[in-house]
Amino acid sequence: MGFTNSPAEFQTCMAFILQDEIPSTANIFIDDLPIRGPATDYPDENGDPEVLHENPGIRRFVWEHANDVHHIMHRVGHAGATFAPSKAQICCPEVVIVGQKCTPEGRLPEPSKVDKILNWPVLKNVHNIRAFMGLCGTVRIWIHNYSKVARPLTQLLHKDAEFEWTPLCQEAFDALKTAVISAPALRPVDYSTDNPVVLSVDSSKYAVGFILSQYDEAGRKRPARYGSIPMSERESRYSQPKLELYGLYRALRAYQLYLTGVKNLEVEVDAKYIKGMLNEPDLQPNATINRWIQGVLLFTFKLIHVPAERHRGPDALSRCPLGEGEEVEEDDDSWLDDTALYAEIRDRQNKWSKPQDRPYEALLSASHADVFISANTKADKVLHQYQKFLTTAAIPELPTQQAKRRFIQGASRYFVRNGKLHQ
Structure with a gap:
């Protein structure tokens, strides 16, 4: 085995060793082994963490996490692998894993990257813009409407564009810094609970925008992922009903991996007629529309109509223009066969x-x-x-x-x- 294949082989070996622990307790990223802590600290009526009855000096959630750490280290040790004590971080309230800060609230951008973005000086040439946008691209999943916000800066990267730092560029530069500071915590979908998982979808002639979120125990909707797919010139000429149905079909397919295993899926749209199109596809016979309906009905979900004034999140993503280097991907529906x-x-x-x-x-x-x-x-x-x-x-x-x-x-x-x- 050479150097080229060694990372993939190492990842495969570690995934095999920890196959019974992935993804419920731990996961593996080459040589990084994060071990998940309990979902709660078991607060009592006063908000204090629950302690063990056998030893009131030990909190329950710490004891459970310590057992998980011991169990996984024992399994890895028996497989012949070793740990580096100088790099180990045990029982930390928050930790940086693969460039993301993991906290009880969810995932946040790495603090060192945030500091670099906030302290970045004014951009003076194309080289500076490329470096700044490259760093911002690593945290774009936290920036709502990233392509639209950064558009004045990416336009300066065009081949024949003359570099001119305008007030609009400065506004975009400051907006990206502000967005990084106020980035929401993204929480992964918990597939073990019956809490509703919500896919909010909205379509326009520019793109289909969608947000995947889940309700927590307190009834708050917590975002897990933001996404958008640009429309081609031909697709942008669809009628609005056809556009909305096509957007729902593309969104479900794009997030098919994350929707598999969801127990209670709700799909939010702001178009009332989609329900009728799914129930009666033959009212207006169209082979293409029936093909999309075939793909939509592969998923089990509850369709919910949300008024446009309360559907602004995916609506903004659907009206976001193409970003720098972003291309329109034609849909290939052969997967339905x-x-x-x-x-x-x-x-x-x-x-x-x-x-x-x-x-x-x-x-x-x-x-x-x-x-x-x-x-x-x-x-x-x-x-x-x-x-x-x-x-x-x-x-x-x-x-x-x-x-x-x-x-x-x-x-x-x-x-x-x-x-x-x-x-």
Whole structure:
């Protein structure tokens, strides 16, 4: 193993050693091993931390964290790895991990980066702008509307632009410094609780803006991530209903990784007609719109209408122009072919109906009916073959022995229970 592959190999080895602890108790970033503390200090009626009954001199949350640290160090030690005592930080109320300051409230920019930005002198040439914007880019996830705020400065980086420090540039320079100071703490989504996770989405002809947040125990909405996707010239000419539906589809796909495992998802939009479009996609037959609806209905969520005056966060992100070096990415919906399957639903009278007859209601009533996979796509046909093989041990006719081995290997990822195929 050479120097090029050594970081990836080390990361793989540590992830294997700590696989039972990731991500609930600890995580690993090459040679950085952060260990999560308890979610609360267990305050009593007076707000004081709870102590152990066996030893009133030890607070409960400290004892639990010490046990987690001991457990993980014991596991790593048995694997043959060692720790550097001079670099270890144990039982700290806040710590800097991979350039982010982690506190009980959430993630904040690293203090050293904040100080450098605040003490940065006035920019005098393009080289200064590139250096300053490069540093600000490391904390942009905390700066609301970053591209729009920094636009007067990024315009000076254009090839034929003449460097002229205008009052507008100074205003943008000061606004970035102020935004870094007042950056909100970002809290990761807690997938173990039933607290609602909210995806707020708004679309305009410029971009689709979305904010992922979650309600905490006190009922406050805490942001987890900010995001936006710029619209292409063709997409910007969509009608407003089509634009809003397309924005919801792109937002759900963009945050698919973070929405997987969420128990209670709520989607906030400021367009009332989206609910009707999802329930009745055939009122205005359009293959493209039905394709987006197919992607949207892959997610389980509660759709909530929020008036425009209370929907300003994602609204601002959706109207943010392109930043320096930002490009429009065309959507490729081929991922739906690998994910979504057609379904035929047989009701209690043993009559067949297609999803296009009752698109939304049929899918919602699936729990009261028998659901069968149809053979309308290539992927569906393969699943039928898997089910037949696992039931009767009959292998379909395949051209080569290698194809048969691949078929058996693919079928081994599934099993049949009560006549239904499961993975």
